[in-house]
Amino acid sequence: MTSPKLYDFPESGNSYKVRLLINLLNLPVDIEKMDALAGACRTEDFKKKNVDQRLPLLELPDGTRIAESNAILHYLARGSDLASDDPVDEAQILRWMFFEQNQIESKVAEVRFIYHYVPIEKQNKPFLEELANRANRALQVMDDHLEKNDFFACNRFTIADIALYAYTHVAGEAGFELSHFPNIQTWIKRVEERERFIPFTER
Ligand SMILES: N[C@@H](CCC(=O)N[C@@H](CS)C(=O)NCC(=O)O)C(=O)O
Structure with missing residues (x-):
């Protein structure tokens, strides 16, 4: 190999x-x-x-x-312009990648998983509602950050954006209303305009 x-x-x-x-x-x-x-x-x-x-x-x-x-x-991504060797910039990239795992992957993606794969009669409604509330708060944090920033870290497109894009752009499939988050919607378009971008459905 x-x-x-x-x-x-x-x-x-x-x-x-x-x-x-x-x-x-x-x-x-x-x-x-x-x-x-x-x-x-x-x-x-x-x-x-x-x-x-x-x-x-x-x-x-x-x-x-x-x-x-x-x-x-x-x-x-090491050595590419999607990462950084600068310790502070690298920490900012990692900060958003940890946020992604804590707040988006474990909440938005979890709600999406339950919607898609758990039969409706087995879904725990109060748990799902609480998870959705927390996910909406995380989406609001992203939207607030994007009000003044085009990307999440280093004022440029990095692996932090790739990490966050994966489950955020399909949040609608989990019942989240992305029209409540206009800055996220604009950022999604920005990511999708990257040269060599491929959609989730290209497998
Ligand atoms: N935090 C892990 C999550 C990995 C994960 O949950 N993978 C799921 C798919 S999204 C999986 O392999 N599920 C199969 C299983 O649990 O058997 C990561 O970011 O890679």
Whole structure:
């Protein structure tokens, strides 16, 4: 193996982040699609690759493996203009990538997952409502930041934007009203105008 290999779950926004970065930077990465919904990463064999048994997972030519979408973005973007070597700028990028995992992935994406995959009779309505309230607050934080900034960190497009774009642009699928967040809507267009951008549906 001479190129890194991405174990990809095409329906996952976390996997999409990595595919989007690979395309934007035109990186030589082999992609192996896995059907996580059918339990493909819950096998003993896959557990040997990633103890957390989730996707995406990046495997380097020397056999080293990197789990967690944002760690993979951080690794693959190093040295490019989507990352930064400056300690303060790098911290600002990471700040928004941690926010993404804490506030967007674990709330907006969770609500979207429940809407899509949990039968309505099994949905816990009060829990879903609380999660949606918290997700709306997180979207408001993003919208407020974007009122004075075109992008999330360093005054330019970085992997922080890629991380946040993945689940934010499909928030409507989870019942969130993106028209309440006009700055997010403008930022989404800005991201989608990038050269070599690919949509979530390109799998
Ligand atoms: N924080 C992790 C989340 C990974 C994750 O939850 N992956 C899901 C898909 S979005 C998965 O592999 N689910 C399959 C399973 O749990 O069996 C990341 O950002 O990579």
